Amino acid sequence: MQLLRAGARGQERPALRDGTGALRDLSSIVDDISGPFLSPECIERIRAVDPSALPEVPPGTRIGACVGSVGKFICIGLNYADHARETGKEPPDEPVVFMKATSAICGPDDDIEIPRGSEKTDWEVELAVVIGTRAKYVSREQALDHVAGYCVANDVSERAFQSERGGQWTKGKSHDTFGPIGPWLVTRDEIPDPQNLDLWLEVDGVRRQTGNTRTMIFDVAFLISYLSRFMTLEPGDVISTGTPPGVGLGLKPPAFLRPGQTITLGIEKLGTQAQRTVSA
Known part of the structure; x- marks a missing residue:
């Protein structure tokens, strides 16, 4: 569904x-x-x-984030080896885990704000996993049993805020509108293999990212098991699993978002998003 x-x-x-x-x-x-x-x-x-x-939703009605009242928005960094290298880092030995503020969550087609003072706002198409049942110390073999479904996420990032302002990555990842999820949550039964999904993203009609989840360093089942050792995963928690290469930071020369641009992105079987960038 x-x-x-x-x-x-x-x-x-x-x-x-x-x-x-x-x-x-x-x-x-x-x-x-x-x-x-x-x-x-x-x-x-x-x-x-x-x-x-059931009554039909009137055509043209705005689509919001596909999950409401998210408790934790957990993200995995550098989870594709070629993306890690394009940012000047080596692929990690263990998952890089950080949190994105839940106030960043928005609808899949809502405008994305470029923060005040930003010079390096970037894009990241990602597969997101939505937890359906409580997971604590779960095995890799049982991990997917705790999944309600999957959706598209854009882990929008301000690279200077993320890496050049001290501290952890959170403040570069958490501006309002930096977490579009949806358009819909596709239930687990329709995605028997989350490790074989094509991902893509375009900026102003130019293809920037093309990838497949099979090239993840740490797969979805491993990530759920791993995270459940450090925190209890609750129903409605969202895990964004990393991005393939092609982000603005990795281009030669780097290119970043500015107001008035259009971002389109999607994942096989999970739908598409389309956002306009605006000044905060």
Whole structure:
């Protein structure tokens, strides 16, 4: 299934995308697409509903972030060897883990703000994993059992804030609008192998990133198991799993985003995003 949230910012309602591409309002079935409603039992309750019996979401309604009330937005850095090298770093021996503020989360087609004083705002298409059941000290073999589904993420980053201002990466990753997720959460059953998905991103129609999740250094199952050793993963938590090469920082010469540009990105089977850049 393809689950989403539609409506004005702060007023999103749960919905699903039916076989015709129409969006159907799920408000009579669940309160939201969020942690308490991502359990296998809730997913099966939604699956049992006849979509044609649900009211249609009016065409043109804004699509919001596909998961609401996210508790933790966990990101993995340098998880593609060729991306690590393009940024001047060696591939890591263990996952590089950092947090992105949940206030950065926005809809897949919302405008992206270029922060005040920014000179190095960059793009990163990533596969995001949404947790469906609590995971603590889980094995790699059991890890995917805790996944509710997958979605597209753009881990927008301000490189100077990230690496040239002291401290950790968080302040370069957490500006408002730096975390578009969606358009929909595709449930786990539709993605039997998360390690074979094509990713791409374009800026103003120019292809910048082309990759496949099979080239990750640490795969999704390993990441879930690894993270669950250090923190309990709760339903609704989002894990963004790293980006393939082609970011602005790695271009020769580097190129960064400025107001008035268009970013389009997508992942096989998970949909696409399209954002305009604006001044904060």
